[in-house]
Amino acid sequence: MVQTAVIGDERAGVEPEHHEPKSFLTKYIWSQDHKVIAIQYTVTAITVGLIALVMSWMMRMQIGFPYSLGFIDQDRYYQFVTMHGMIMVIYLLTALFLGGFGNYLIPLMVGARDMVFPYVNMLSYWTYLLSVLVLVASFFVPGGPTGAGWTLYPPQAILPGTPGREWGIIMMLVSLVIFVAAFTMGGLNYVTTVLQARTRGMTMMRLPLTVWGIFVSTILGLLAFPALFVSGVMLLLDRVLLTSFFMPSIVSMGEPLGYRGGSPLLFQHLFWFFGHPEVYIVALPAFGIVSDLISTHARKNIFGYRMMVWAILAIGVLSFVVWAHHMYVSGMNPYFGFFFATTTLIIAVPTAIKVYNWVLTLWRGNIHLTVPMLFSLAFIITFVAGGMSGLFLGNVVVDVPLSDTYFVVAHFHMVMGVAPILVVFGGIYHWYPKVTGRLLSDAMGKFHFWVTFLGTFAIFFPMHYLGFVGMPRRYYDFSGINFIPDSAHTLNAFITIAALVVGAAQGVFLFNLVWSAFRGRLAGGNPWRATTLEWQTPETPPGYGNWGPRLPIVHRWAYDFSVPGADEDFLPQNHPPSRETAETAHGRPIAKGTMA
Amino acid sequence: MAVAIVLAALVVGSILFSLLSPWWFTPLASNWGAIDTTLVITFVITGVVFSAVVLFMAYAVFRYRHREGIAASYEPESKRLEMWLTGVTSVGIAAMLAPGLIVWDDYIRVPTGASVVEVVGQQWNWTFRLPGNDGVLGTVDTRRISAENPFGLNPDDPKGKDDLLVNSNELRLPVGRPVKMVLRSVDVLHDFYVPNIRAKMDLVPGMVSYFWFTPERTGTYEILCAELCGVGHSMMRGSVIVVEDEDYQPWLREQPTFAQSPAGTGAGKAMDFAGDLGTGAGRSGAERHGH
Numbered sequence: 018m019v020q021t022a023v024i025g026d027e028r029a030g031v032e033p034e035h036h037e038p039k040s041f042l043t044k045y046i047w048s049q050d051h052k053v054i055a056i057q058y059t060v061t062a063i064t065v066g067l068i069a070l071v072m073s074w075m076m077r078m079q080i081g082f083p084y085s086l087g088f089i090d091q092d093r094y095y096q097f098v099t100m101h102g103m104i105m106v107i108y109l110l111t112a113l114f115l116g117g118f119g120n121y122l123i124p125l126m127v128g129a130r131d132m133v134f135p136y137v138n139m140l141s142y143w144t145y146l147l148s149v150l151v152l153v154a155s156f157f158v159p160g161g162p163t164g165a166g167w168t169l170y171p172p173q174a175i176l177p178g179t180p181g182r183e184w185g186i187i188m189m190l191v192s193l194v195i196f197v198a199a200f201t202m203g204g205l206n207y208v209t210t211v212l213q214a215r216t217r218g219m220t221m222m223r224l225p226l227t228v229w230g231i232f233v234s235t236i237l238g239l240l241a242f243p244a245l246f247v248s249g250v251m252l253l254l255d256r257v258l259l260t261s262f263f264m265p266s267i268v269s270m271g272e273p274l275g276y277r278g279g280s281p282l283l284f285q286h287l288f289w290f291f292g293h294p295e296v297y298i299v300a301l302p303a304f305g306i307v308s309d310l311i312s313t314h315a316r317k318n319i320f321g322y323r324m325m326v327w328a329i330l331a332i333g334v335l336s337f338v339v340w341a342h343h344m345y346v347s348g349m350n351p352y353f354g355f356f357f358a359t360t361t362l363i364i365a366v367p368t369a370i371k372v373y374n375w376v377l378t379l380w381r382g383n384i385h386l387t388v389p390m391l392f393s394l395a396f397i398i399t400f401v402a403g404g405m406s407g408l409f410l411g412n413v414v415v416d417v418p419l420s421d422t423y424f425v426v427a428h429f430h431m432v433m434g435v436a437p438i439l440v441v442f443g444g445i446y447h448w449y450p451k452v453t454g455r456l457l458s459d460a461m462g463k464f465h466f467w468v469t470f471l472g473t474f475a476i477f478f479p480m481h482y483l484g485f486v487g488m489p490r491r492y493y494d495f496s497g498i499n500f501i502p503d504s505a506h507t508l509n510a511f512i513t514i515a516a517l518v519v520g521a522a523q524g525v526f527l528f529n530l531v532w533s534a535f536r537g538r539l540a541g542g543n544p545w546r547a548t549t550l551e552w553q554t555p556e557t558p559p560g561y562g563n564w565g566p567r568l569p570i571v572h573r574w575a576y577d578f579s580v581p582g583a584d585e586d587f588l589p590q591n592h593p594p595s596r597e598t599a600e601t602a603h604g605r606p607i608a609k610g611t612m613a
Numbered sequence: 614m615a616v617a618i619v620l621a622a623l624v625v626g627s628i629l630f631s632l633l634s635p636w637w638f639t640p641l642a643s644n645w646g647a648i649d650t651t652l653v654i655t656f657v658i659t660g661v662v663f664s665a666v667v668l669f670m671a672y673a674v675f676r677y678r679h680r681e682g683i684a685a686s687y688e689p690e691s692k693r694l695e696m697w698l699t700g701v702t703s704v705g706i707a708a709m710l711a712p713g714l715i716v717w718d719d720y721i722r723v724p725t726g727a728s729v730v731e732v733v734g735q736q737w738n739w740t741f742r743l744p745g746n747d748g749v750l751g752t753v754d755t756r757r758i759s760a761e762n763p764f765g766l767n768p769d770d771p772k773g774k775d776d777l778l779v780n781s782n783e784l785r786l787p788v789g790r791p792v793k794m795v796l797r798s799v800d801v802l803h804d805f806y807v808p809n810i811r812a813k814m815d816l817v818p819g820m821v822s823y824f825w826f827t828p829e830r831t832g833t834y835e836i837l838c839a840e841l842c843g844v845g846h847s848m849m850r851g852s853v854i855v856v857e858d859e860d861y862q863p864w865l866r867e868q869p870t871f872a873q874s875p876a877g878t879g880a881g882k883a884m885d886f887a888g889d890l891g892t893g894a895g896r897s898g899a900e901r902h903g904h
Contacts, residue, residue, distance in 0.1 A: 269801075358713060471619075495847070586685070
């Protein structure tokens with residue numbers, strides 16, 4: 018094995034020696050390199066996401082064209098609903114944003130050679146893979162996977178009458194518990210790396226917003242996932258050892274059960290104490306990434322950087338005191354409604370500030386309508402639409418007629434399903450050239466963009482109106498309900514067709530990913546002329562240790578685009594100061610030396 | 614240019630869709646018009662904000678599209694603009710929240726003199742219990758439930774003797790009289806949902822929840838379950854029939870009392886049922902919630 022001693026920067030002195038792995042197995046499989054782990058996370062998440070996509074087709078077929086597919090019986094329908102939701106929220110979005118984007122970007126963006134704990138980082142991926150395998154295995158156990166809905170509410174989740182109550186629910190809970198362990202290993206790494214491994218000059222207020230979003234999101238995860246962990250363990254005990262944490266006295270299908278004294282509401286509180294921050298665990302990385310995409314492709318600094326950072330922090334803190342807005346009609350003490358409606362609507366203020374600052378970044382910009390920019394614009398529109406419907410559901414009394422209807426389905430798909438996924442796409446089109454050295458095909462990208470953006474809008478915008486009609490969600494069969502007009506069933510058929518089209522268009526994206534890796538246009542090191550450090554690596558794709566012999570030194574914030582007096586329309590963060598281009602922090606020039 | 618047009622068209626299309634949509638609320642049949650009003654206020658405010666943001670974007674994308682020789686301006690922040698936007702947003706939020714909280718206060722405060730109806734949910738049907746002449750529901754316990762005693766009433770509780778048992782998924786209510794619905798489940802979560810009434814609430818095993826409304830239009834209204842309760846969830850249906858008082862009284866007289874049912878005579882089982890749930894007006898859900 019060849020040793021490559023890496024020479025440190027002048028502050029750190031000589032760094033410990035890094036041993037670059039040479040065998041295929043240690044380089045690509047049991048890899049401790051954050052870039053390889055990021056790709057492993059991304060590929061796994063997208064693969065499992067495709068399963069969830071196909072399941073959404075199945076349930077849409079039953080809703081739009083009831084009984085046209087004979088194998089979708091009631092059990093399978095609810096199993097599809099449940100697994101689609103759980104996979105998309107946890108195993109795709111959470112894993113992709115933090116394990117994928119977080120792993121790839123944090124060390125590169127803060128100017129580190131790797132995560133602080135590379136071995137734990139590797140364990141994090143393999144533990145995540147184990148959780149995915151347990152999840153997938155639940156499709157093959159007797160009775161199939163659980164059909165309790167992704168919220169897994171007891172008592173229903175563990176009682177007869179719900180598919181998968183024999184084995185599926187056990188596999189699901191075990192998989193979640195393993196996932197939380199995997200997340201914790203990764204999460205501790207991300208937080209420690211941001212706090213401890215920033216290169217010289219990279220102050221917190223010079224971090225790109227992508228890192229801020231992922232950083233705060235990870236902290237939320239580390240605080241919220243334990244609630245899911247304990248509720249999962251307690252529900253397992255209720256199921257397997259017949260404890261009564263969540264189970265009161267029950268007569269199930271005419272049979273009295275041995276449970277006594279437990280509280281189903283306790284589970285809901287624990288679940289949403291995790292579940293609401295989870296929305297922001299997915300949203301905050303998207304907020305951060307989209308900020309950087311908009312700024313780069315509009316050639317203009319992000320507007321109001323400091324306000325953006327404070328908004329991320331405010332949203333992070335507030336996200337822990339809004340959870341019971343999922344429970345307005347759960348039967349909890351109704352006086353909670355006053356508190357949670359107020360906190361929920363307050364959280365709209367920092368969120369709105371972020372939206373304003375994105376569109377104000379476009380204002381007086383030099384907007385290049387690249388594919389990443391198109392996805393960013395689509396994100397803003399979808400996120401605003403979903404955010405607006407959130408103001409209905411957050412305002413306790415308005416939630417009453419709309420809760421558990423298709424309005425809710427439309428709302429959360431727009432705000433935490435489609436909107437973050439649009440950012441995922443934008444981010445992949447943006448960073449793919451750094452990962453592979455080649456650009457993704459622009460023509461395929463634009464086709465993929467238009468079908469996905471307009472298609473998802475056509476699916477979820479009209480769906481709000483089905484909620485106004487009063488159509489309840491999680492229904493296998495709407496026949497015989499008189500207040501639902503025939504036109505609503507026609508609309509459902511249209512939505513199903515749109516869903517099939519949007520899903521099929523993802524095939525173009527996948528083809529593009531593979532095709533461009535071999536045939537794509539060579540990108541060079543910095544095709545978007547971006548400022549952040551990952552575009553300033555000596556090699557593309559970045560080599561082992563990222564930076565060659567010397568770590569970069571940071572002199573400015575991440576948004577020195579179109580600086581008056583500069584030769585180029587961007588100044589990389591490691592661009593040394595000159596008379597025209599002073600050092601900057603949050604956009605303001607500073608006297609040299611004060612930021613060290 | 615094309616992108617700006619598509620964005621603007623999206624706004625115009627969304628507005629037209631909202632105006633022309635045949636998909637809107639079922640006709641209101643209860644006193645909860647205030648919920649509809651609050652919703653419409655929210656709808657208008659959010660519609661204006663959505664349109665304004667997207668149209669602003671469309672204009673920016675058109676006006677500041679990339680052209681040779683044009684550079685973006687450099688403007689890191691503007692405290693004044695940011696404060697101004699924060700202020701306006703806060704006012705808009707308050708304009709939606711304040712009426713919402715006022716109506717919520719009505720929603721959770723049951724008027725004195727409201728009659729009581731108990732809704733019992735189980736996989737996958739609805740049954741109902743009325744308090745009878747004394748106006749008080751007798752105590753119940755899930756563990757007393759049997760074929761003879763499907764409601765789980767306590768035979769030793771005199772207040773339960775005259776309770777009327779509606780062992781059917783059809784409930785009649787007199788028009789114009791406020792009613793407090795007290796809700797319980799014997800197995801899993803359910804949700805009593807009548808779209809025309811607007812109000813809804815979960816049924817939770819092990820506890821009693823409630824909501825109230827005044828039926829204001831006669832007619833037959835569908836009851837659905839709105840909380841996933843297993844594979845039969847979408848088939849858990851029923852109906853509320855709102856009638857004039859002269860049609861209500863005869864129906865009321867047809868319903869059997871607990872005393873007339875097989876389990877209604879004799880003593881209770883020799884078990885410790887100290888935990889019997891009171892769901893009557895005396896120990897109501899509202900009282901448990903601090904009224």
